[in-house]
Amino acid sequence: xxxxxxxxxxxxxxxxxxxxxxxxxxxxxxxxxxxxxxxxxxxxxxxxxxxxxxxxxxxxxxxxxxxxxxxxxxxxxxxxxxxxxxxxxxxxxxxxxxxxxxxxxxxxxxxxxxxxxxxxxxxxxxxxxxxxxxxxxxxxxxxxxxxxxxxxxxxxxxxxxxxxxxxxxxxxxxxxxxxxxxxxxxxxxxxxxxxxxxxxxxxxxxxxxxxxxxxxxxxxxxxxxxxxxxxxxxxxxxxxxxxxxxxxxxxxxxxxxxxxxxxxxxxxxxxxxxxxxxxxxxxxxxxxxxxxxxxxxxxxxx
Numbered sequence: 001x002x003x004x005x006x007x008x009x010x011x012x013x014x015x016x017x018x019x020x021x022x023x024x025x026x027x028x029x030x031x032x033x034x035x036x037x038x039x040x041x042x043x044x045x046x047x048x049x050x051x052x053x054x055x056x057x058x059x060x061x062x063x064x065x066x067x068x069x070x071x072x073x074x075x076x077x078x079x080x081x082x083x084x085x086x087x088x089x090x091x092x093x094x095x096x097x098x099x100x101x102x103x104x105x106x107x108x109x110x111x112x113x114x115x116x117x118x119x120x121x122x123x124x125x126x127x128x129x130x131x132x133x134x135x136x137x138x139x140x141x142x143x144x145x146x147x148x149x150x151x152x153x154x155x156x157x158x159x160x161x162x163x164x165x166x167x168x169x170x171x172x173x174x175x176x177x178x179x180x181x182x183x184x185x186x187x188x189x190x191x192x193x194x195x196x197x198x199x200x201x202x203x204x205x206x207x208x209x210x211x212x213x214x215x216x217x218x219x220x221x222x223x224x225x226x227x228x229x230x231x232x233x234x235x236x237x238x239x240x241x242x243x244x245x246x247x248x249x250x251x252x253x254x255x256x257x258x259x260x261x262x263x264x265x266x267x268x269x270x271x272x273x274x275x276x277x278x279x280x281x282x283x284x285x286x287x288x289x290x291x292x293x294x295x296x297x298x299x300x301x302x
Contacts, residue, residue, distance in 0.1 A: 013077070047074030047083075054083045054099070057092035066102055073104050073111075080114045088119035088135065091128030100138055109140050116146045124152035124168060127161030136171055143177060149188035157198040162206050165194070169210055173217045181214045 050070040053062040062083075066072070072083040079085070084105060087095045099105045110118055120140045123131040132152075136142065142152055150158075153172070156165035172178050179185045183193040192200065198207040 046070035048076065050074075051076055051081070051083045051086050054092070054095050055086035055090055057090050057095055059092070059094050059098065062095055062098055066098070071104060072099050072102055073108050075113075081117075082108045082111050082119075084108055084111070084119045085113060085117075085122055088123040088128065088131055089126060091123065091126055091131050093130045093134055096131055096134050100134075106138065109135065109138055110144060112144070112146075116144075118144055118152070120144070120152045121146055121150075121155055124161070124164050125155040125159055127156065127159065127164045129161075129163045129167050132164055132167055136168075142168055142172055142175075143186070145188070148190075151186055151188075151194070153186065153194040154188055154192075154197055157194040157203065157206060157210070158201060160198070160201065160203040160206055162209055165198075165206060166209060166213060169194075169213050170217075173214070178214065178217075181211075183214075 046065050046068060047070060050062060050065045050072060051074075052058075053065060054072075075082055084096070084099055087099055110120075112118055118140065120132065120135045120142060121144075123135060145151055146155075153165060153168045156168060169178075177185075183195060187193050188197070195207050195210050198204075198210065
């Protein structure tokens, strides 16, 4: 390696360390990226090219790199982010769907960078609702927390992304991950729930939207609970009626003599009744009769 290449590599490593130290001073990646233009530092092999293609939404280039054997699991030096992180940052759903065609992408769907940010955190912070739907369809965990204890819903509420925040909250309700209307199970290190964080940032409309979603889901859950109770009560009544009906039928059958004709074929019910059946005596008589011997067939003419 020449001296110029060695110094260039040393400069890149020092730049990566500097960027990482500066990024720790900010609470959100959005706030950091507004002041940094260097997003993907040079790395080794095709992993850097794949991350660059995902970051800028270059679908065909990403397809060619994956076909050449580039792994989406490789991370960069600055943020320790995978190609899925940068695809979520760009919000390109086609690139994200392309990445999920690779078998190793499912292992990094919840991968965290050096700030414990997942791809879902970045998509929520940028307000990419369609990419959020893609990630959650592939079983991304919406309750994973970043360094400050913030969930993806916190990031969407912090940046006033109403569509993304509403989508995530509805998914959480459908997945039974919302314990209380105040979202106490989702408080960050500052003891702020996503709705309270939105209010502290002045996003009152978003806070009221999220509150209405929770209130509507609570009333809907109560209605469904009542319907389920009614359905369960009707099922119990039908079950009791069927049991009493079967019991009465069994008692009536037990009080009567069972005819042998109830076993016309196979006589699986009772061997004693089968022996009394007319067909069984006829079959026994036919079995005792000598069978006529057939003449052997003549040899065909050759």
